[in-house]
Amino acid sequence: MxxxxxxxxxxxxxxxxxxxxxxxxxxxxxxxxxxxxxxxxxxxxxxxxxxxxxxxxxxxxxxxxxxxxxxxxxxxxxxxxxxxxxxxxxxxxxxxxxxxxxxxxxxxxxxxxxxxxxxxxxxxxxxxxxxxxxxxxxxxxxxxxxxxxxxxxxxxxxxxxxxxxxxxxxxxxxxxxxxxxxxxxxxxxxxxxxxxxxxxxxxxxxxxxxxxxxxxxxxxxxxxxxxxxxxxxxxxxxxxxxxxxxxxxxxxxxxxxxxxxxxxxxxxxxxxxxxxxxxxxxxxxxxxxxxxxxxxxxxxxxxxxxKIENKIELEHKESLENSIKFSGVDVKFNNFTLENFSYEFNKGKKYALIGHSGSGKSTIINSLMKYVDLSGGEILIDDKNINEIDTDKMITCINQYEHIFATDLKNNATVFDSYNFKSLNMLLGTLDKQMIKCIEEKQNSQQLSGGEKQVISFMRMLLSNSQVLVMDEIFSATDMNTSKRLQDILMSVTDKTMIMITHKLSEELACFDEILIMNNGKLVESGSYDDISKSQVFKNLKAV
Incomplete structure (x- = not known):
């Protein structure tokens, strides 16, 4: 003092x-x-x-x-x-x-x-x-x-x-x-x-x-x-x-x-x-x-x-060269366990994680974002342990209830001018003009509807210009028309690696290169939509 x-x-x-x-x-x-x-x-x-x-x-x-x-x-x-x-x-x-x-x-x-x-x-x-x-x-x-x-x-x-x-x-x-x-x-x-x-x-x-x-x-x-x-x-x-x-x-x-x-x-x-x-x-x-x-x-x-944490100096990594590899990852907390999860997410591909609530989908994302500690195994990014890398600029993660600041659209989307707002012009032109006008006029974005807030979160993610985009039910509150437009924009991006959690088990999954089905903390099936849609595991999931 x-x-x-x-x-x-x-x-x-x-x-x-x-x-x-x-x-x-x-x-x-x-x-x-x-x-x-x-x-x-x-x-x-x-x-x-x-x-x-x-x-x-x-x-x-x-x-x-x-x-x-x-x-x-x-x-x-x-x-x-x-x-x-x-x-x-x-x-x-x-x-x-x-x-x-x-x-x-x-x-x-x-x-x-x-x-x-x-x-x-x-x-x-x-x-x-x-x-x-x-x-x-x-x-x-x-x-x-x-x-x-x-x-x-x-x-x-x-x-x-x-x-x-x-x-x-x-x-x-x-x-x-x-x-x-x-x-x-x-x-x-x-x-x-x-x-x-x-x-x-x-x-x-x-x-x-x-x-x-x-x-x-x-x-x-x-x-x-x-x-x-x-x-x-x-x-x-x-x-x-x-x-x-x-x-x-x-x-x-x-x-x-x-x-x-x-x-x-x-x-x-x-x-x-x-x-x-x-x-x-x-x-x-x-x-x-x-x-x-x-x-x-x-x-x-x-x-x-x-008191400042004794942080290890990490290597700053802004781009993904090859892949993100989960190798025998275990995560244990409360009564849940993600058990021996192994999978390789390759650069430039789009992945969908599906499964019942509590099946382990969010835990995979939380592990990648370092929000939870691993009980076993490791996560490698281009063959380097994730704990040795600063991935803040390389990976952006948004979730279903992403925080919206009590300020206007520009400050929210750019996180107070951290990102370039001008690059949003193309996106704003593709969405419903009345909705965008409503979002732009609101000085306190926390007063917007859930769907409008998710639109702002989506804008924020794109403006970050990160190589890897990680998403958890980001269209859950938007109407069908807006969801379709946002998903089309997302799927038109070719230079990003995407990992998305979704509960939508429709043909929209065909847009993804690979689908992973989780159940009780384990990966039970993975593959293209054509292969997955024929499996009994997927049919059982749809039937619930």
């Missing part, structure tokens, strides 16, 4: 400088009060006017320097949060799919939206405030020691150091309580996301139960927040007791010295003024030390997400 504090060093240093100037202006005020009380018997008009002018000037200086300090405080805070959120998001998008999918998206959202902001509020700002409080104590201490009374100053400094014991007594437990609460808060965000994503399921018959489910999680989260708050109150009470002991000590010292006639009334009044001045920064020190200690768990959590 020090790295991010260092990045905001310029506004941070300027904030501390102007804070010091503001403090110095305030620190003079009790001394001016002392001089005023001690000179009451002199009836010196010039001195009175000087003291009044100095008092007003110090207050104006304090207001001016405080304003500048606050401006730099905002700049520092915003810059710190901006840097951290930029790096956090950049780190996440560089995760492997396996690492990314190990966490719920709600947790990422909670960290990006809440915890990082909490770090700015409860780590950086308190850290700076600790420096400011220390500077305040030093400035007040020096003025007190030099201009007021060194004995009282010494007692106050020793008492101030003792008050810092308070945070040490409660900080560890407070951090633990806060971590538990924030973990529960992350679970609550995930629950909200889950429930709202199922908005279509909210009906008269389900509404009350869904509300109850939300409230159950909310109450559980609130319980842990209360536990954290309760211990925070105890912590503040203990710290407050130490701080007020400082006030009592100072008062007793002043009372004793006044009784012994060793200080003037002016010194006593100034001392009591400085006592109040000491109380503020000591209170801030204790509070901020506790606050920073309580963020330890958040800091470690955010830094863990920012």
């Amino acid at each position: 020090k790295e991010y504090v260092f990045k905001v060093k310029k506004p941070l240093v300027l904030q501390i400088i102007f804070s010091t100037l503001s403090t110095a202006a305030l620190a003079i005020l009790p001394y001016l009060t002392k001089v005023l009380f001690d000179s009451l018997t002199q009836k010196d008009l010039r001195l009175f006017l000087f003291l009044i002018s100095a008092y007003i000037l110090c207050n104006l200086a304090n207001i001016f320097f405080s304003y500048i300090e606050m401006i730099y405080s905002w700049k520092k805070s915003i810059q710190f949060e901006l840097n951290l959120k930029k790096d956090f998001f950049k780190s996440i998008v560089n995760y492997s799919y396996k690492r990314f999918s190990s966490k719920d998206i709600g947790e990422y959202i909670s960290l990006q939206g809440n915890e990082i902001t909490q770090l700015e509020m409860d780590y950086l700002s308190p850290l700076v405030d600790i420096f400011q409080a220390l500077i305040t104590l030093i400035v007040y201490g020096v003025i007190f020691f030099v201009l007021i009374d060194w004995r009282i100053a010494l007692v106050m400094i020793i008492a101030s150091i003792i008050t810092l014991i308070g945070p040490k007594l409660t900080s560890k437990r407070l951090s633990e309580k806060r971590k538990i609460y924030l973990d529960k808060m992350g679970e609550y965000v995930s629950k909200i996301k889950d429930l709202l994503e199922g908005f279509k399921l909210i009906k008269t018959s389900t509404k009350n139960n869904i509300i109850d489910e939300h409230e159950k999680t909310l109450k559980e989260t609130s319980k842990f927040r209360f536990n954290y708050g309760k211990y925070k109150c105890i912590s503040m009470l203990i710290n407050g007791a130490f701080i007020y002991s400082l006030n009592i000590t100072g008062f007793l010292v002043v009372a004793y010295l006044l009784y012994k006639n060793e200080i003037t009334i002016g010194t006593a009044v100034a001392t009591l003024g400085y006592l109040e001045a000491f109380m503020g920064p000591i209170d801030r020190l204790v509070y901020n030390i506790n606050t920073i200690n309580s963020t330890e768990s958040i800091k470690l959590k955010v830094l863990e997400f920012l």
Whole structure:
């Protein structure tokens, strides 16, 4: 976290400088009060006017320097949060799919939206405030020691150091309580996301139960927040007791010295003024030390997400020279197993994967895209293990429910100008003009129909210009006319290798060079449509 504090060093240093100037202006005020009380018997008009002018000037200086300090405080805070959120998001998008999918998206959202902001509020700002409080104590201490009374100053400094014991007594437990609460808060965000994503399921018959489910999680989260708050109150009470002991000590010292006639009334009044001045920064020190200690768990959590994976440098491969070969591939997860799958997908050919739901078709694609780990066997691309190759530019995969961003057609199809949109002109001319117009006019493509979203996914795939196109039921929501046109476009492409999962067992399969039939995680039949259509396995599949 020090790295991010260092990045905001310029506004941070300027904030501390102007804070010091503001403090110095305030620190003079009790001394001016002392001089005023001690000179009451002199009836010196010039001195009175000087003291009044100095008092007003110090207050104006304090207001001016405080304003500048606050401006730099905002700049520092915003810059710190901006840097951290930029790096956090950049780190996440560089995760492997396996690492990314190990966490719920709600947790990422909670960290990006809440915890990082909490770090700015409860780590950086308190850290700076600790420096400011220390500077305040030093400035007040020096003025007190030099201009007021060194004995009282010494007692106050020793008492101030003792008050810092308070945070040490409660900080560890407070951090633990806060971590538990924030973990529960992350679970609550995930629950909200889950429930709202199922908005279509909210009906008269389900509404009350869904509300109850939300409230159950909310109450559980609130319980842990209360536990954290309760211990925070105890912590503040203990710290407050130490701080007020400082006030009592100072008062007793002043009372004793006044009784012994060793200080003037002016010194006593100034001392009591400085006592109040000491109380503020000591209170801030204790509070901020506790606050920073309580963020330890958040800091470690955010830094863990920012940690860069030790990635092996992979060879970038953009074109397929010969084939993609599955050799004895096994994939096991939950109760499903893809068993000993071996097949060679040759360059330039079009393949259809068919079979019942849960037969292993999607697992083949997920293996090729490195979304799942192999339990056995290997996948070779041009005789090189896929784990040694970066295939991002060579292979593009789209599925039935491809994500559509909440923006317009161009940003969705080009993934924010990653691809050249102009090459879509030919495709747009072949589709229904009314449908294309509807898609183009919609500023939030998430509001389009399922079929229209699949059209955008199809456009995105073609614009990627990848050598290998992998598809999972990409026409399931489009109408028959649109499906036919899109499939015709797809089949007219001659320089791509295509692997498509489909449930359509019609004569459209004749467009593919080879069809693979999967069942219970095994390849049971493969060949051309003419051969496959005559097999009993295919007939049984059609009959279901």
